[in-house]
Amino acid sequence: MSTLVTVLRLPRGPDPNGRGFDPNSTRFVALCPTTISASTETWTDSVEVGEEQRARSALRESFLRTLIAMTNKQVQFHMYERVEVEAKFGASDIDVLNFQVSELQTPIGVQKEALLRAKHRKMLLMTVYDADDPPIELPTDD
Amino acid sequence: MILSLDPSQSESKVSMAMRQTPLTCSGHTRPVVDLAFSGITPYGYFLISACKDGKPMLRQGDTGDWIGTFLGHKGAVWGATLNNEATKAATAAADFTAKVWDAVTGDEVLTLAHKHIVKSVNFTQDSSCLLTGGNDKIIRIYDLNKPEAEPQEITGHTSAIKKALWCNNDTQILSAADDKTVRLWDRNSTEVVKQLSFDMSVSSMEYIPDGEVLVITYGKTIAFYNALSLDMIKTVDAPASIHSASLHPDKDFFVAGGDDFKLYKFDYGTKEELESYKGHFGPVHCVRFSPDGELYASGSEDGTLRLWQTAVGKTYGLWKCVLPGEWTPSCRNISIIIF
Numbered sequence: 001m002s003t004l005v006t007v008l009r010l011p012r013g014p015d016p017n018g019r020g021f022d023p024n025s026t027r028f029v030a031l032c033p034t035t036i037s038a039s040t041e042t043w044t045d046s047v048e049v050g051e052e053q054r055a056r057s058a059l060r061e062s063f064l065r066t067l068i069a070m071t072n073k074q075v076q077f078h079m080y081e082r083v084e085v086e087a088k089f090g091a092s093d094i095d096v097l098n099f100q101v102s103e104l105q106t107p108i109g110v111q112k113e114a115l116l117r118a119k120h121r122k123m124l125l126m127t128v129y130d131a132d133d134p135p136i137e138l139p140t141d142d
Numbered sequence: 143m144i145l146s147l148d149p150s151q152s153e154s155k156v157s158m159a160m161r162q163t164p165l166t167c168s169g170h171t172r173p174v175v176d177l178a179f180s181g182i183t184p185y186g187y188f189l190i191s192a193c194k195d196g197k198p199m200l201r202q203g204d205t206g207d208w209i210g211t212f213l214g215h216k217g218a219v220w221g222a223t224l225n226n227e228a229t230k231a232a233t234a235a236a237d238f239t240a241k242v243w244d245a246v247t248g249d250e251v252l253t254l255a256h257k258h259i260v261k262s263v264n265f266t267q268d269s270s271c272l273l274t275g276g277n278d279k280i281i282r283i284y285d286l287n288k289p290e291a292e293p294q295e296i297t298g299h300t301s302a303i304k305k306a307l308w309c310n311n312d313t314q315i316l317s318a319a320d321d322k323t324v325r326l327w328d329r330n331s332t333e334v335v336k337q338l339s340f341d342m343s344v345s346s347m348e349y350i351p352d353g354e355v356l357v358i359t360y361g362k363t364i365a366f367y368n369a370l371s372l373d374m375i376k377t378v379d380a381p382a383s384i385h386s387a388s389l390h391p392d393k394d395f396f397v398a399g400g401d402d403f404k405l406y407k408f409d410y411g412t413k414e415e416l417e418s419y420k421g422h423f424g425p426v427h428c429v430r431f432s433p434d435g436e437l438y439a440s441g442s443e444d445g446t447l448r449l450w451q452t453a454v455g456k457t458y459g460l461w462k463c464v465l466p467g468e469w470t471p472s473c474r475n476i477s478i479i480i481f
Contacts, residue, residue, distance in 0.1 A: 004160070004455070004463070004464050005160055005163060005451075005454065005455045005456070005457075005461050005462065005463055005464070006163075006461075006462055006464050007163055007165065007460055007461060007462070008460045008461075008462050009460060010165065010166070010460075011165050011166070011167045011201070011205055011206030011207050011208070011449070011460065012205075012206075012207040012208055013167070013168050013169050013208055014169040014199065014208045014211060015208075019210055019211045019212075019213050019248055020200075020208060020209055020210030020211055020248065021200075021209065021210035021246070021247055021248035022209075022210075023247075025209075026185065027185040027246060028246055028247070030185075031229060031246045032246060032247065095213065097213065
């Protein structure tokens, strides 16, 4: 009996650029849920699944286009405790956890650059407007 | 691996003693305080780790490869669990919330507000209900199909709850708290069925459904109880204060780790200490066997998880057994002693 054990490689560590959950992994592709509920495993109608996927994709695309269209526009954030702040919208991160804004008008002064956390509120409403158009209310991803 | 020539033999014989080579999973930046495995799924099994950095991670269970990080908690995460299918995760945190996550996409599905630090989360077998427990001393049962409904509450503990687990086919609940008791509750009546009292706080609790065994650690002791009757089966004392222990699925070994940074492996039948392994650079807070029993994972104050082989020298996961003809000097972790 002459054997020895070696290690093929070290376990892969986290990706510094993202939170993982690779959408191309076998498991993700097979299980990617179409509804956020406990009944996902019993979903068997592939036509309904396909339709819901298409609807979700369309909504997601619409939301992303909205974010792009908002770039450099004046935005009003309606936050908890009836706080409202205005800023120039910059960008959202990929998980829509943070918004990058400029010239944030706060009760204690103007912040040249700021990051607003998007997910710690129950609801976030943003009103986008510019001088020539009436304000429009946008849906939020929550 | 130690390669030695035995001088007592007429012909020199080469024999190999296998040395445990743990796999280190890095990524956390603070102590790892809890970990849990899923069941065995068509995609293998998975491991979730709870960390004081507030970012619980999901890993492939047999390799330790990072899959994703659950982002959202605003404080240390004290407890983490997966459902059997590894499709859902739940975490308990110092931000006074328990969260339910989609373990495939990493998305946060539910936030359950509590009135104090949450320490423990546990799914029922069918993932329909979530049990929580923490510093407000109340055990709560959430119906995940009706998350907006008020949870069922079980009161009685007089100090912070460390762990709350479903048992007996999810008809009963086991809880361990800083009031130095372990209590068995009936889920429907919410009354206490039986209670164990100790001289000191219980540091950890593991429930093995197959065989209804409860593994409890306190001080230097690892104790085994019948989970239905709370009758004691046996106790074993370790050389150091133990924070966590786990019984092998076949109930032939158990492993334990604690204050002296080491992992201990014991024979469950004879209570004999078989092996001890150094590796961590801080106290071991949690240890669990994988669902197939081939490895066990430990989490430490040093911020790492380590995977250890149950049968050292076996080809499994990232460990490979190499025959002499295949061995090359580039193989890792080899030392040679000749005397």
